[in-house]
Amino acid sequence: MKNGEDFKRFYSEVNEDIGLVSDVGHANINGQIESFLTAFADKIMYMHVHDNYGKGDRHLGIGYGNIN
Numbered sequence: 001m002k003n004g005e006d007f008k009r010f011y012s013e014v015n016e017d018i019g020l021v022s023d024v025g026h027a028n029i030n031g032q033i034e035s036f037l038t039a040f041a042d043k044i045m046y047m048h049v050h051d052n053y054g055k056g057d058r059h060l061g062i063g064y065g066n067i068n
Contacts, residue, residue, distance in 0.1 A: 004035045017031070019045030023054045025059065028067050 001007055002003065007020070022044045027033040037044070044067030052058045058065070 002030050002034055004039050007036075007040060008049060019043055021046045021048055023048040025050040025057060025065075028052055028054050028065070029057060033067065 001010060011018075020043050022036055022038060022040070024033060024047060026034050031054070049057075049062060051060040051062050051067050053065050
């Protein structure tokens with residue numbers, strides 16, 4: 001699942017209240033940070049936070065990529 005629509009479909013098909021881990025670096029690669037935080041704020045249980053430049057999953061420290 002790579003975008004909000006994939007996750008919306010998942011939640012519509014599952015009858016359980018399942019939380020999710022928001023991977024900020026992966027969301028940046030897919031251009032989905034703000035949309036995920038907005039659409040799934042009530043589902044986010046944990047966050048995996050790392051930085052990158054939106055192309056590769058470099059797991060840079062916070063402030064060393066282009067994530068605002």
